[in-house]
Structures are given as C-alpha cells and as structure tokens.
Amino acid sequence: MSEQPKTIDTADSSPPPLRQVESKLTVVLRELRKAPLSAKFGLLVIVTYVFVALFAPWIAPYGEAEIVGNQFEEWSDEFLLGTDNLGRDMLTRIIFGARNTVGIAFLTTLLAFLLGGICGLLAAAIGGWTDQILSRIVDVLMAIPVLIFAMLLLTIFGQSVVNMVLIIGVLDSTRVFRITRAVSVNVVVMDFIESARLRGEGLGWITIREILPNIMPPLAAEFGLRFCFVFLTISALSFLGLGIQPPTADWGSMVRDTADLITFDDYTPLIPAMAIALLTIGVNFVVDWFLHKSSGLKDEH
Amino acid sequence: MNDIVRMLIQRISLGLLTLFVVSLIIFFSVSLLPGDAAQAMLGQSATEDTVNALRKQMGLDQPLHTRYFSWLGGILQGDFGVSIGNKREISELIGGRFANTLFLALYAAFIAVPLALVLGILAALYRNTWYDRSVNVVTLSSISTPEFFVAYILMLFVSVKWGFFPSLANVTLDTPILERMYRTFLPALTLTLVVVAHMMRMTRAAIINLLASPYIEMAALKGMTRRRIITHHALPNAWAPIINVIVLNLAYLIVGVVVVEVVFVYPGLGQLLVDSVSRRDLPVVQACCLIFAATYILLNLIADILSILTNPRLLHPK
Numbered sequence: 251m252s253e254q255p256k257t258i259d260t261a262d263s264s265p266p267p268l269r270q271v272e273s274k275l276t277v278v279l280r281e282l283r284k285a286p287l288s289a290k291f292g293l294l295v296i297v298t299y300v301f302v303a304l305f306a307p308w309i310a311p312y313g314e315a316e317i318v319g320n321q322f323e324e325w326s327d328e329f330l331l332g333t334d335n336l337g338r339d340m341l342t343r344i345i346f347g348a349r350n351t352v353g354i355a356f357l358t359t360l361l362a363f364l365l366g367g368i369c370g371l372l373a374a375a376i377g378g379w380t381d382q383i384l385s386r387i388v389d390v391l392m393a394i395p396v397l398i399f400a401m402l403l404l405t406i407f408g409q410s411v412v413n414m415v416l417i418i419g420v421l422d423s424t425r426v427f428r429i430t431r432a433v434s435v436n437v438v439v440m441d442f443i444e445s446a447r448l449r450g451e452g453l454g455w456i457t458i459r460e461i462l463p464n465i466m467p468p469l470a471a472e473f474g475l476r477f478c479f480v481f482l483t484i485s486a487l488s489f490l491g492l493g494i495q496p497p498t499a500d501w502g503s504m505v506r507d508t509a510d511l512i513t514f515d516d517y518t519p520l521i522p523a524m525a526i527a528l529l530t531i532g533v534n535f536v537v538d539w540f541l542h543k544s545s546g547l548k549d550e551h
Numbered sequence: 552m553n554d555i556v557r558m559l560i561q562r563i564s565l566g567l568l569t570l571f572v573v574s575l576i577i578f579f580s581v582s583l584l585p586g587d588a589a590q591a592m593l594g595q596s597a598t599e600d601t602v603n604a605l606r607k608q609m610g611l612d613q614p615l616h617t618r619y620f621s622w623l624g625g626i627l628q629g630d631f632g633v634s635i636g637n638k639r640e641i642s643e644l645i646g647g648r649f650a651n652t653l654f655l656a657l658y659a660a661f662i663a664v665p666l667a668l669v670l671g672i673l674a675a676l677y678r679n680t681w682y683d684r685s686v687n688v689v690t691l692s693s694i695s696t697p698e699f700f701v702a703y704i705l706m707l708f709v710s711v712k713w714g715f716f717p718s719l720a721n722v723t724l725d726t727p728i729l730e731r732m733y734r735t736f737l738p739a740l741t742l743t744l745v746v747v748a749h750m751m752r753m754t755r756a757a758i759i760n761l762l763a764s765p766y767i768e769m770a771a772l773k774g775m776t777r778r779r780i781i782t783h784h785a786l787p788n789a790w791a792p793i794i795n796v797i798v799l800n801l802a803y804l805i806v807g808v809v810v811v812e813v814v815f816v817y818p819g820l821g822q823l824l825v826d827s828v829s830r831r832d833l834p835v836v837q838a839c840c841l842i843f844a845a846t847y848i849l850l851n852l853i854a855d856i857l858s859i860l861t862n863p864r865l866l867h868p869k
Contacts, residue, residue: 288688390572393851394844395806401828405836406581409829482697486810489699490825505699509814512703513718515711523700530695538691 281543289539295532303348310342315497322511332518335507340518344525346499352529354415354494355481361419362480363473366426371457373427374434385431388424396421396483404492414484414493422480429472433465467544474537478530485526501526555866558859566852573844577837578619609635609834631838636830641838644823647724649842652812652819655735656804659742663804664797667747671754678759690748698807702741702814710737720817738815745807746800757792761785791858798854802847 282290302309311330312318316338323333331340373381391399396418403417437443438461446460487493488502496503501522508519589605590597605611610618625632631641674683693701710718720735761767762785770780809821816822820839827835859865 288691390569390576393569393573393848394576394840395802395847397809398806398824398840398843398847401824402577402836402840403580405828405831405833406583408831478695482695485697486699489697489810490813490828492825492828502697505703509703512707513711515707517707519703520700520707523697523703527692527696527700530697531692534691534695 285539288535292532292535295528299348299529303352306345306349310345312339312342314346314499343499347501350498351501355484358415358419359477359480362422362426366423367430370427370430371434373431374438375457388427391424409492411494433468434461437461437464471537471541474533478533562855570848577841632834634832634835636832641835648820648823652808658739659804660801663743663747667750671751674755675758690752693748698745698810699814701744705737705741720815738811738817741811742804750796750800753796757789761789787863790861794857795854798850802850805846
C-alpha cells in the first residue's frame with residue numbers, strides 16, 4: 251500500500267517515457283513555472299503528503315498505536331502536539347494517518363475508476379441494450395445520496411475497512427461511469443473509430459487504443475475530483491465512527507476522539523481536520539489549473 | 552402548452568418510478584446477505600432460539616414479496632415498524648427529529664440562498680477582477696473542506712473563545728422559535744458556509760454562460776443599458792439554472808446535515824441514523840434512509856419541474 255499514493259502526483263504532471271523524455275520534461279517544467287500560485291501550492295501539498303505517507307515509520311517519533319504518555323497531555327517538547335484520549339502521540343498518529351487515510355481513499359478511488367471506467371467505455375463502445383441497461387442501473391443508484399446509501403450498506407454488511415472500500419468504490423463508480431460514458435460517446439461517433447471498425451479491430455482494441463487515449467484529460471481531472479470526494483466521504487464516515495476503526499491511525503476518527511478538547515479552548519482536534527482539508531484543497535487547486543490548461547472548460551463545470 | 556403538460560407528466564412519473572425502485576433497493580439490499588438479517592445482527596454466538604424469535608419479530612418467516620408490500624403499505628400510512636434496539640415505534644422516534652432536521656436545513660437555506668445569489672452575480676459581473684479571483688480561491692477551498700472542520704472552527708472561535716452562541720444545539724419540541732434559532736445558529740452557519748460556495752460558483756457560471764451568448768451581445772450593440780440587459784434579457788433565461796442550483800443545494804443540505812447534527816449534538820434524523828447504524832438497528836436505518844432518499848429525489852423532481860416551468864423557450868413556443 252505504501253507505494254500507491256505516489257501516483258497521485260504523477261497522474262497530474264507525468265512525463266511519459268522513451269525518446270522525447272527531455273523535451274517533454276522541459277515542457278512540463280515550463281508549464282509548472284507558469285502555473286498560478288494556487289496550483290504550485292497544491293502540488294507542493296500533494297508531494298509533501300506523498301513523502302510523509304511513504305516514509306511515515308522513519309519520520310514519526312513514536313509507534314503508530316504506542317501508548318507513550320497520559321491522556322490528553324498538553325503540547326510539549328516531548329509530545330509536539332500532545333497526546334490523544336488514550337495517551338498516544340498526536341504527531342505520530344497524524345503522520346501515520348497520511349499513510350492510512352490517504353492510502354485507503356486512493357485505493358477506493360482506483361477501484362471506482364476501474365469499475366466505472368470499464369463499464370462506461372463498454373457502454374459507449376457497444377451501445378444498444380448494454381448501454382441502456384447499464385445507464386438505467388446507474389441512474390437509480392445515483393438517486394440515493396452516497397453517504398446515506400453507504401450507511402445502509404455498512405449496516406447490512408457490517409463495519410470493516412474492506413467493506414467500506416468496496417461499498418464506496420462501487421457507489422462512486424456510478425459517477426465515473428457517467429462521465430466516462432459521456433465523453434466516450436462523443437469519441438465513438440468519430441471517423442477514425444468507424445475506420446477501425448471497418449479494419450476489423452476488436453472491442454478491446456477500439457476501447458483501449460482508440461477511445462481511451464482521447465478521453466484521458468477529462469478522466470485525469472475527474473480522478474482528482476473523485477479522490478477528493480471519496481476522501482471526504484471516508485473521513486466523514488470515520489468521523490461518525492463508522493469508517494476506519496481503531497487502533498489504525500486515521501484523521502477522521504482522530505477528530506472524533508479528541509473532539510471534547512474543543513470546549514476547553516484547545517486546537518488539537520482541528521489539526522487532523524486541517525490535514526484532511528489541506529489535501530483536498532491542494533488537489534482541487536491542481537485539478538482547477540489542469541482543467542483550464544487541458545480543455546476549453548473555462549467557466550462551466 | 553401541451554408540450555409542457557406532457558413533459559411534466561413524463562418527469563413526474565419518472566420521479567415516482569425512481570422512488571419506487573429506490574424503496575425496492577432499500578428493502579431488498581438486506582437479502583444480499585448470505586444468512587438473513589436476524590442472524591447477521593445477533594452474530595455467530597446466538598442460539599437458534601433467539602435467532603428464530605428475532606426472525607418472527609421482524610417478520611422474516613413470511614415470503615419476501617409479502618414482507619415488502621406490508622412494509623411499503625405501512626410506511627404509506629405512517630407506520631415504519633418497530634425498532635429492534637429499544638422496541639419503540641419508529642414513527643415515534645422519527646417524527647420530531649425529522650421536523651428538527653427540516654428546520655435546520657431551511658434555516659441554513661434562508662441565510663445561504665440570498666447570500667450565494669448576490670455573491671455569484673457580483674462575481675459574474677466583475678469577472679477576472681481581484682474580487683472574482685479571491686472569491687474563486689475561497690469558495691474552492693470551502694467546497695473541499697470537510698463539514699466537521701468548519702463546524703469545529705466555528706465552535707472554537709464563536710462559541711468557546713468569544714462566547715456568542717452555545718456550542719451544543721440542544722433543543723426540545725417546545726423550545727420557542729427565537730430561542731431555537733439562537734441555539735441552532737452555529738449548525739446553521741456551518742451548513743451555510745458549506746453550501747454557499749457551491750451555489751455561488753454555479754450562479755456565476757450560469758450568468759457568465761448567458762452573458763457570452765449572441766443575443767446579449769446583440770442587446771448591448773443596440774445600445775441598451777446594462778441594467779435592462781440583465782433584467783430583461785439575461786435573468787428570464789437564467790432562472791432555470793439558478794433554481795436548479797438552489798433546489799439541488801437544498802437536497803444537499805438535508806443530506807449533508809448528518810455530520811453537522813452529530814458535531815453539535817442536535818436531535819435530528821441524521822443523528823438517529825448514525826446511532827442506528829452503529830447499533831445495527833436495521834429497521835430504523837431503512838426508515839431513515841428511505842426518508843432521506845425520498846426527500847432528495849423529491850427535491851430533484853421539484854428542480855426539474857421548476858426549470859421546465861420557467862423555461863422561456865417552452866413557455867412561448869414558436
């Protein structure tokens with residue numbers, strides 16, 4: 251799991267391989283220099299999070315679930331951000347949270363994209379009944395708000411991280427299906443698809459070699475936005491005590507565990523909440539910039 | 552006019568159909584379980600007798616379709632069944648709480664809607680100025696923040712540090728309205744901050760889209776004043792998208808209220824839902840989900856109907 255978050259930033263600024271490496275790299279660097287301040291800030295945030303997630307055990311001063319002091323100790327040199335309701339070091343858990351919370355959200359988004367993307371591509375490429383049936387199923391599933399639906403399914407299947415990843419992955423794949431199908435349908439009617447069909451290419455070739463490359467920019471942007479949405483949903487569930495369970499360090503449940511401190515004029519509960527907010531804001535800034543760059547999508551979303 | 556009537560009938564029947572299918576999903580997703588609900592809720596260690604007793608209590612010994620229709624029939628008459636946790640009538644648990652949730656959502660909407668419209672229209676008119684850019688950054692940030700972050704910041708500053716408003720929104724059925732508004736101000740403000748950003752971005756986009764269309768340019772070239780262009784030419788066409796945005800956000804408010812209710816310990820439907828999920832009290836969870844989903848679907852339906860009714864192209868056919 252530790253290596254997955256790395257793809258977050260390569261998805262946005264990937265310098266693809268082989269011959270043209272240098273020229274492409276310089277193009278990317280030039281674009282990065284010209285990027286607005288908000289996008290630079292977003293990239294910095296993402297890179298920092300990925301770094302912290304990858305090297306958590308080396309950065310953190312204590313072990314993830316290690317009880318190192320008394321309950322709710324104040325901020326000190328020994329415990330930079332104090333301790334939580336069980337006497338675990340807050341800073342350590344924030345650092346491990348980068349790995350757990352972000353990693354789980356990333357995995358879920360990946361699942362949603364695999365499922366929704368494949369179904370969306372197939373619906374657009376095959377059309378006819380397949381398209382009708384898939385689209386109607388998605389319409390109905392989308393009529394129920396994700397958080398509410400997820401809670402119902404968690405009650406039925408029981409609360410565990412695996413169940414949550416599967417449930418949110420499937421529920422969110424409906425949104426991915428929608429957008430993949432919508433952009434693919436525009437590509438499917440093009441002449442080069444027709445000629446590929448006439449050449450006798452199979453479904454696999456047409457979807458992967460002809461359609462997919464043409465819908466990558468909107469899908470990449472959608473990946474960023476979906477990640478934010480999934481990340482916020484999972485954090486909300488964990489905050490409500492229905493998501494990632496202790497002793498795994500997770501930002502949503504950390505807010506819940508330390509929430510009482512707010513009434514004593516203490517900032518501690520805001521720190522994990524801020525860690526969540528900062529990442530989603532960062533990703534949003536980068537996506538916003540990417541949308542401006544890659545497509546004519548200027549003001550209408 | 553016939554076109555409109557036909558579209559409305561189509562849309563309404565589609566909405567009712569969706570509602571029906573969603574009730575099917577909420578009811579039958581329970582049967583996705585390998586065992587049955589009674590077994591799953593009591594766990595592996597339960598004896599056969601207790602499981603059977605619970606089965607009987609939940610009516611699980613009846614065939615599936617009979618159970619669905621008696622469930623749906625009961626709900627249509629306001630009878631949601633009995634909670635497994637405390638054996639109370641679910642309609643009793645829900646009644647006052649749903650009213651509380653609606654109150655909070657409407658309260659937030661009354662602050663959020665005018666604010667979002669004014670900010671959005673201003674951002675569209677003064678496009679690409681520093682005002683527009685800073686509003687863009689601020690709204691993008693607040694859209695991407697979790698509700699509980701906003702909620703705890705407000706709680707820390709407005710309530711704990713400055714002592715303006717109470718940090719917990721405990722109201723009862725007979726709290727007078729002004730007192731109630733005072734106690735629920737912080738949750739309402741949290742919800743406002745969360746939805747205003749989205750609403751104003753969409754308002755801004757709708758207006759900018761319109762102002763870029765050829766007939767607006769034509770009006771400007773004819774020498775019309777800016778005010779007349781906006782009131783006579785832009786606004787009639789802008790109503791549909793703006794109404795859409797407002798109603799969709801109301802739907803979001805009703806649903807997004809779950810987290811905010813938990814933070815402020817507000818006795819609403821969302822809190823009941825969360826409690827019941829952690830207790831695995833299935834009938835209550837189903838009832839809450841159905842109410843939330845129905846509200847969401849109905850509001851979306853209303854948005855569609857209103858945008859059909861305010862569409863100038865449909866109202867004045869060629």
